[in-house]
Amino acid sequence: MKIILKKIIFLLLLLFIGCENRNPTNLGKIALSYQQESKKIIVATLNDSVGFNxxxxxxxxxxxxxxxxENLEKAILWIMQEMKKDGIENVRAEEVMVPKWVRGEESxxxxxxxxxNLAMLGLGGSIGTKSNGITAKVIAVSSFEELATRSNEVKGNIVLFNVPFDTYSNTVKYRVRGAIEASKHGAVASLVRSVxxxxxxxxxxxxxxxxDGVKKIPHAAxxxxDAxxxxxxxxxxQDVEINLKMEAQNYPDVLSHNLIGEIVGSEFPDQIIVIGGHIDSWDVGQGAMDDAGGCVAAWNVLRILKDLNIRPKRTIRLVLWTNEENGLRGANSYRNKYLDKLKDHILAIESDAGVFKPSGFGFTGPDESLNILQDIGTLLKPIQSGVITKGGGGADIGPIMKEGVPGMGLTVESEKYFxxxxxxxxxxxxxNIQEFNQCVATMAVMSFVVADMDIRLPK
Amino acid sequence: MKIILKKIIFLLLLLFIGCENRNPTNLGKIALSYQQESKKIIVATLNDSVGFNxxxxxxxxxxxxxxxxENLEKAILWIMQEMKKDGIENVRAEEVMVPKWVRGEESxxxxxxxxxNLAMLGLGGSIGTKSNGITAKVIAVSSFEELATRSNEVKGNIVLFNVPFDTYSNTVKYRVRGAIEASKHGAVASLVRSVxxxxxxxxxxxxxxxxDGVKKIPHAAxxxxDAxxxxxxxxxxQDVEINLKMEAQNYPDVLSHNLIGEIVGSEFPDQIIVIGGHIDSWDVGQGAMDDAGGCVAAWNVLRILKDLNIRPKRTIRLVLWTNEENGLRGANSYRNKYLDKLKDHILAIESDAGVFKPSGFGFTGPDESLNILQDIGTLLKPIQSGVITKGGGGADIGPIMKEGVPGMGLTVESEKYFxxxxxxxxxxxxxNIQEFNQCVATMAVMSFVVADMDIRLPK
Incomplete structure (x- = not known):
């Protein structure tokens, strides 16, 4: 039944793509020349299961x-081997030194x-406690301001930042700076309400x-x-007393890798469209939405173009950055290594918001380029993912965007990401396989047309 | 802003109740005589915050x-004291011997x-493992039938019942009987995919x-x-190997209590409408939906009638049963203790499906009574909770329903219960306070009218 339904939806989609073709006024000027390839790419992608699996x-x-x-390096090695099997070109792992933090047992x-027993996770980079832990009373605050006001109650206690989610950037500061601020007022450990x-x-x-200069204290969510x-x-x-035990330790930096693969451009091989996500994750769960899905979606763009034997004029370069989560060393290393080539980096596309149903991209770059990308976006109407809005990017393309490379982040339904x-x-x-494939199709059409169109996307 | 919105909704609701009153044809025959009290009860309940807090x-x-x-007995004692403060009558705790199972540490x-590390919870009643646990390979099956087919692979291994949720009754059998069936085929432990x-x-x-006669093995979810x-x-x-450690232990039975309170009927004090939920819970979380909410909602029915100085002709009896979760001893004890009074138990109402948005009740009893209850249900139209369907009851009223007492379970939006x-x-x-109060209002109107109407609800 489900399969029949899927086939019907698929046929309707083909019909819809067909209608779009018969009514080319819906398409942008550049898009008009890419109807056929775009249709081929979308159909191939929506029928794919290799990427999802x-x-x-x-x-x-x-x-x-x-x-x-070890998990991370083994995963990188496996992807490298698979990419080579796919026929992706110039596959290489580029060395990056990354921080090593190990959680250990904790409670x-x-x-x-x-x-x-409170469900908890130590926060990345936190020091551990002595082996019998820290036992202290809890003082709960709802802001750094309240913490300052109640400074005289903090000494020797555990500070709990009991701050409800507002926006990510408004709330995450308690996770990022909580230990620093609590320690300044004499806390022995700090806890945050999970973000x-x-x-x-x-x-x-x-x-x-x-x-520097502020005593390190253990920090956990x-x-x-419970918060x-x-x-x-x-x-x-009533008083609340907590015992916090953490074996967390920071070790010297170790070797990791950015993973790179390409479809080399037929006319302008040195002009690069970067597409990717980060291959590292946190050490719990499977880092599936954050960001295995984004990585494999970007990888699948190259595989599908390869399978369709579509080679654009410019190079599409897959970059799977390492160490986004706790250092951004991969992104900075890429920027450093390719600094003198960035003038020919045409566009950087990042997927790091989950592979939920996509709606398009957020773009940071000249308005002239935004217009061009919106033109291309019309090709994505059949899968409702062609909306290109102003403003957007991503953590890993951030360093090269600072050097002037236009950047865009895949936008997806955001309800469940956090x-x-x-x-x-x-x-x-x-x-979800449909949503995942729509992410792939969206990035594939966009990266292909930008890589292939006659004009060069203005910086 | 939120408060203003709430006030507007509340005023609209009052208006709606008003309209209902001006258009009495919407009301059933019995309901017609209870418009005023019903309105008073609903308004008082929807404005309440004592119960929710x-x-x-x-x-x-x-x-x-x-x-x-200890938690349970302390909670029962506190409720008993609060009920007395409310002026609820004949408040008493009735002794019940209950099983004692203690989880201990587990992994x-x-x-x-x-x-x-696999997140897990040992299942109630399970034995523990030796202190270093059980380490064995895992065999996963999707049914008892598959287990039987693959019997020769089971010996010395851990069986995982990897069964997706279908209906609760179809799926819960693997939790209830999993250890028995796995042990019959020689498993050393059994795991279930959480229900x-x-x-x-x-x-x-x-x-x-x-x-009896089947070797006990540890059993966990x-x-x-992960499943x-x-x-x-x-x-x-690939092979999967798991180490399972559980300190779980069963102890001799200990003393617990059913908690009872009443609003004694003015004309037929011996005719009883029972209303309640179970005060015990599992040993994780707070047992808030299952079933603190149901208990306090039923308790609040009596408190609000008391506050409104509404005394029905028959007695409304609150029963907070103990040990629903792992024994049903409270429910059986109530049945045994009141066996010779059950002929005058008019109706039993249970709330044990969470205090989500209510829609009405499921009823088990004669059709003649169903018609009467549907008539009364028309009073609940203003809060959309007056739908009385055929079939329904609950675990704790089950034993007295078997003795012929008509029973009904509060029906609520079920999406998130599991x-x-x-x-x-x-x-x-x-x-949610609105939904909780709607549950209270629904049970209050229903129990009050059945307790007060001229005719006695037929058995």
Whole structure:
């Protein structure tokens, strides 16, 4: 039944693409010349299952891929081998030194007013505790300002930043700087309410920082439920005491790799369209949405173009950056290595918001280029993913965008991204093959046309 | 802004109730005589916050309330004191001996093909393992039939019942009987894919059984994500090895209590309308939806009638049963204790499906009574919770329903119940005050009219 339904939807889609072709006024000027290739690419992609299954194989074979782990390097090696099998060109792993942080065993237990094991995740980069942990009373604050106001209550206690999710950037600062600010006021450890938009008692990890001259204290995330409960208990005038144990340790940097592969351009091989995601992940779950899906989607763009024997005039370069999560060393290393080639980097496309249903791209670059990309976007109407908005990019293309390379991030339905982000629930089963393939098709059409069109995208 | 919106909705609701009154043809024959009281009850309930906050206080002060735990008895004592303060009559705790099972520390680690801590919960009643656990290969099956077919592969291994959720009754059998069936074929332990409809790497606990003459083996739930992953890894031909450690122990029965309170009927005090839920819960999360919410909602029915000074002709009896989760001892004890009074038990109402948005009740009893209850249900149209369907009841009213007492279960939006059911995510923050109050209003109007109407509900 499901298969019949899928076939019907597929036939309707073909019909719709057909209609679009018979009514070319819907298409932009540049798009008009790419109707046939675009249709071929979309149809091939929506029928594909190799890419989607590769996400499962990557996730199930290697597990999470934290920088500095064996998992990550094994995963990179496997992808490299598979890319070569696909016939992708100039496949290479480029060396990058990355931080190595190891979580070890960890726990948080509420001891008072009643005993409860708190689901928790230490935050990346945090130091550990002594072996019997830190036992202290909790003071909960809802902002750095409140922390400062209540400074005299902090000494010797654990600070809990009990801050509900607002926007990611507004909320994540408590994860990133929480230990620094709490330590300045004399806290012995700091906890954050997990940075997420929905919780099934789900702790979210993520990166955190220390500052020179401020004593390092252990820093961990507890769940939204437990943070809210502790907040309520404290408001009711009861004391809360927690024992926090963390074996977390930072080690010297180790070797990792950015992974690169290309379809070399037929006319302007030195002009590069970069497309990619980050191959590292946090050390829980499978890093499926963040960012195995994005990596394999970008990889699949090259594989499908190769299979269709479509070679654009310019080079499409897949880059799977390492160490996005806790250092951005891969992105910075790429920028450094290719600094003198960036003038010929035409466009950089990143997928790092999950492979949910795509709507298009957010673009940062000249308006003239935005117009061109919106023209190309009309080719994506059949799959409703051709909306190109102003503003956008990504963490890994950030360093080259700063050097003047126009950049764009794939935009997708965002509702559930911060349900799974940096949690044990970021697993392959959360992906949907149709949505994944739509992400691939969207990036494939966009990168191909920009790589092939007669004009060079203005910087 | 939110408050203004709430006020507008509330005023519209009052207007709607007003319209209903001016158009009495919408009301049933019995309902017609109860317009005024019904309106008073609904308005008072929808404006209440005492009940909702009591769910938080119950959950945050005592935590989860497993049979045999101190938490449970402390919670029962607190409710008893509060009920007396409310002026509820004949408040009493009736002794019930209940099983005592203690989880202890527990863990499941996948050792091969790569190391991963598996989120897990031992199942209620399970025995523990030796202190270094059980390490064995995993065989995954999708049914008892497949287990029988592959019997020769089971000996010395851990059986994983990797069965996707179908209906609760179709799926829960693997949790309840999994250890028995796996042991019959020589397994050393058994695991089930958690019985839930959505997972954020969320293990679900619940009760399980052993059978005389079949060797007891440890039995635990892992998450949907991990079960599915292990299934895929095995299908790809790789071995999976797990180390399972559980300290779980069964102890001799201990004393617990059913908690009872009444509004004594003015004319027929011996005719009883029972209303309630179960005060015990599993030992994780807060047992907020299952079933603190149902208990406090039923309790609030009596408090609000008391506050409104509404005394029906018959007695409304609140019963908070103990030990629903792993024994049903409270329900059976109530049946035994009141066996000779059951002829005058007019109706039993249970709330144990969460306090989500209510739609009405499912009823088991004579059609003649169903018609009467549907008549009364018309009073609940203003809050869209007056649909009375055929068939329904609940675990705790089951034993008295078997003795001929008509029974009904509150029906609520069911989508998310099995997201939280028996998990660490069943916490107070999942409740919504409007929906909770609608549950209270629905049960209050129904129980009051059945208790007060001139005719006696036929058996």
């Amino acid at each position: 590769r996400v499962a194989e990557l996730c199930d074979t290697f597990g999470p891929r934290l920088s500095g782990s 948080a237990k509420m001891l008072k007013p009643w005993p409860k 997420g938009t929905f919780s099934m008692n789900t702790p979210h990890t993520g990166n955190s920082s220390y500052e 507890i769940t939204i439920e 809210a409960m502790i907040g309520r208990i404290l408001e009711n005038g 349900w799974y982000h940096h949690t044990a629930a970021d697993t392959w089963d959360k992906l | 009591r769910v938080a206080e119950l959950c945050d002060t005592f935590g989860p309330r497993l049979s045999g735990s 499941a680690k996948m050792l091969k093909p790569w190391p991963k 839930g409809t959505f997972s954020m790497n969320t293990p679900h606990t619940g009760n399980s059984s052993y059978e 892992i998450t949907i994500e 599915a992953m292990i299934g895929r890894i095995l299908e790809n031909g 997201w939280y059911h028996h998990t660490a995510a069943d916490t107070w923050d999942k409740l």
